[in-house]
Amino acid sequence: MRDAxxxxxxxxxxxxxxxxxxxxxxxxxVMIMFGFNDKKSKSNATWQGFTxxxxxxxxxxxxxxxxxxxxxxxxxxxxxxxxxIGTMLGLALGRHRFRAHxxxxxxxxxxxxxxxxxxxxxxxxxxxxxxxxxxxVTITIAHVxxxxxFVTVTVRARVGTLDPSLEEAARDLGAGPWATFRQVTLPAxxxxxxxxxMLAFALSIDDYVVTSFVNGSTLTFPLWxxxxxxTGIPPQVNVMGTLIFSVGVLxxxxxxxASRRRA
Amino acid sequence: xxxxxxxxxxLPGWMWMAIFLVVPLGAMASVSLQTxxxxxxxxxxxxxxxxxxxxGGYSIQLVRSLVYGGVATLAMLVIGxxxxxxxxxxxxxxxxxxxxLLLLPFFVSFVLRTISWGFxxxxxxxxxxxxxxxxxxxxxxxxxATSFAVVAGLTYNxxxxxxxxxxxxxxxxxxxxxxxxxxxxxxxxxxxRKVVLPLSLPGVFAGVLMTFVPxxxxxxxxxxxxxxxxxxxxxxxxxxxxxxxxxxxASALSFTLMAVLLVGIFAYARVLGTExxxxxxxx
Numbered sequence: 001m002r003d004a005x006x007x008x009x010x011x012x013x014x015x016x017x018x019x020x021x022x023x024x025x026x027x028x029x030v031m032i033m034f035g036f037n038d039k040k041s042k043s044n045a046t047w048q049g050f051t052x053x054x055x056x057x058x059x060x061x062x063x064x065x066x067x068x069x070x071x072x073x074x075x076x077x078x079x080x081x082x083x084x085i086g087t088m089l090g091l092a093l094g095r096h097r098f099r100a101h102x103x104x105x106x107x108x109x110x111x112x113x114x115x116x117x118x119x120x121x122x123x124x125x126x127x128x129x130x131x132x133x134x135x136x137v138t139i140t141i142a143h144v145x146x147x148x149x150f151v152t153v154t155v156r157a158r159v160g161t162l163d164p165s166l167e168e169a170a171r172d173l174g175a176g177p178w179a180t181f182r183q184v185t186l187p188a189x190x191x192x193x194x195x196x197x198m199l200a201f202a203l204s205i206d207d208y209v210v211t212s213f214v215n216g217s218t219l220t221f222p223l224w225x226x227x228x229x230x231t232g233i234p235p236q237v238n239v240m241g242t243l244i245f246s247v248g249v250l251x252x253x254x255x256x257x258a259s260r261r262r263a
Numbered sequence: 264x265x266x267x268x269x270x271x272x273x274l275p276g277w278m279w280m281a282i283f284l285v286v287p288l289g290a291m292a293s294v295s296l297q298t299x300x301x302x303x304x305x306x307x308x309x310x311x312x313x314x315x316x317x318x319g320g321y322s323i324q325l326v327r328s329l330v331y332g333g334v335a336t337l338a339m340l341v342i343g344x345x346x347x348x349x350x351x352x353x354x355x356x357x358x359x360x361x362x363x364l365l366l367l368p369f370f371v372s373f374v375l376r377t378i379s380w381g382f383x384x385x386x387x388x389x390x391x392x393x394x395x396x397x398x399x400x401x402x403x404x405x406x407x408a409t410s411f412a413v414v415a416g417l418t419y420n421x422x423x424x425x426x427x428x429x430x431x432x433x434x435x436x437x438x439x440x441x442x443x444x445x446x447x448x449x450x451x452x453x454x455x456r457k458v459v460l461p462l463s464l465p466g467v468f469a470g471v472l473m474t475f476v477p478x479x480x481x482x483x484x485x486x487x488x489x490x491x492x493x494x495x496x497x498x499x500x501x502x503x504x505x506x507x508x509x510x511x512x513a514s515a516l517s518f519t520l521m522a523v524l525l526v527g528i529f530a531y532a533r534v535l536g537t538e539x540x541x542x543x544x545x546x
Contacts, residue, residue, distance in 0.1 A: 027371075030383055085275045148276060222373070
């Protein structure tokens with residue numbers, strides 16, 4: 001009796017889990033679908049037939065294309081900068097005991113828990129006070145700031161699992177600090193560094209709130225989209241979203257398969 | 264040299280956070296006490312009235328943000344807990360597949376996701392339009408531009424951040440503990456209440472932290488889904504900064520928001536008992 005009831009409960013929970021997944025995925029399906037919408041009027045809100053037209057005219061809107069290029073460029077530069085600085089900070093926190101250890105941890109935590117809105121607003125206060133013009137450079141500075149803690153935490157976690165005797169062995173065998181780092185430490189923490197890099201890239205290309213404060217007249221992909229909500233989102237946005245989604249999912253799947261192989 | 268290594272490693276990170284986080288927060292604190300306007304410039308007058316004016320003028324939006332953020336967080340907890348529970352205990356070999364499906368929305372830009380969700384809820388969109396054409400809904404029925412749309416959008420956007428930490432906590436619970444409880448004649452409900460639930464509280468705590476703060480401060484959902492009558496504090500701060508250039512009011516509002524959120528977090532940690540939470544999390 002109790003077993004039967006348990007089984008029904010499990011079935012219900014199973015179905016419920018799929019229902020929630022369906023809910024989470026349905027807006028993505030809508031996004032993909034309306035990239036194929038053969039719309040005639042200005043609005044892209046109702047289904048009017050299937051077409052590949054927008055894939056052919058993907059780059060027809062030059063300012064949208066420019067916004068996407070800006071987003072990609074900013075994401076790449078800020079990821080590189082963040083990964084270098086964040087890995088160093090992660091190594092310092094994970095490997096060494098030093099006087100400012102606690103204060104540094106606190107700073108990293110503070111950067112994660114500051115609401116994006118406050119971070120963007122305070123950066124704007126700084127740039128206005130310093131009379132710094134707002135452009136792609138200030139956007140990149142902001143993106144490095146909010147990604148930095150996430151990369152640091154990811155790398156620190158990986159460094160924590162590292163056996164210190166490996167580095168000692170390398171030193172005993174006559175490797176200098178730089179050779180030890182290049183040939184022992186870095187390969188060992190590489191999965192953490194890569195995970196941090198992916199996180200930084202994803203955070204950067206997705207950001208709207210912080211960017212909206214420090215962009216000046218430079219537009220990124222999310223900013224362009226929000227700007228065109230009132231007049232109607234052109235199907236090209238859906239197509240670009242679909243392509244970014246596909247590439248992201250593909251990379252994630254390849255990454256999973258590759259790490260299974262290695263294991 | 265070895266002594267200096269950690270300081271040299273940490274230096275660039277420190278500088279970045281000092282110049283672009285600590286100094287700006289200081290600059291904002293100073294601006295929030297100044298008076299003036301964008302054309303003639305601002306002067307420091309230590310006018311605390313900026314705060315009382317800002318809070319007095321926008322108390323509706325401030326309270327509304329806290330209510331929307333709170334309701335959305337509660338909804339995420341209620342909706343997300345059973346999902347995390349099922350995947351952790353019954354997911355079997357396919358656990359990672361379910362988690363991957365839950366993370367799929369993150370491969371779409373936050374803004375675009377919100378807009379697509381708005382598409383689904385549009386007055387004559389796929390969902391409501393179809394129901395209306397079947398005569399199941401009144402033609403004037405609408406979801407967009409209501410408070411429900413905003414809360415639903417917030418819930419939708421941050422739900423995975425609630426599910427994942429709860430899942431991680433539940434995943435660590437040894438199923439044998441539940442069996443032991445049942446062997447000792449605890450029913451399924453009692454075993455859940457006395458064993459599983461307490462062990463999952465650190466995950467719930469982390470989930471609430473990861474969702475309540477961004478949901479309360481989020482301007483996007485209110486802007487895209489809420490129409491004109493559901494403005495949240497995030498929209499006000501954006502407008503005051505970027506359109507009205509009223510930096511003192513905007514700074515005072517930002518600080519008020521941050522203070523309210525911090526007090527909320529500490530009160531919440533207090534009620535739940537941080538020691539217990541931290542202790543359980545450390546295991």
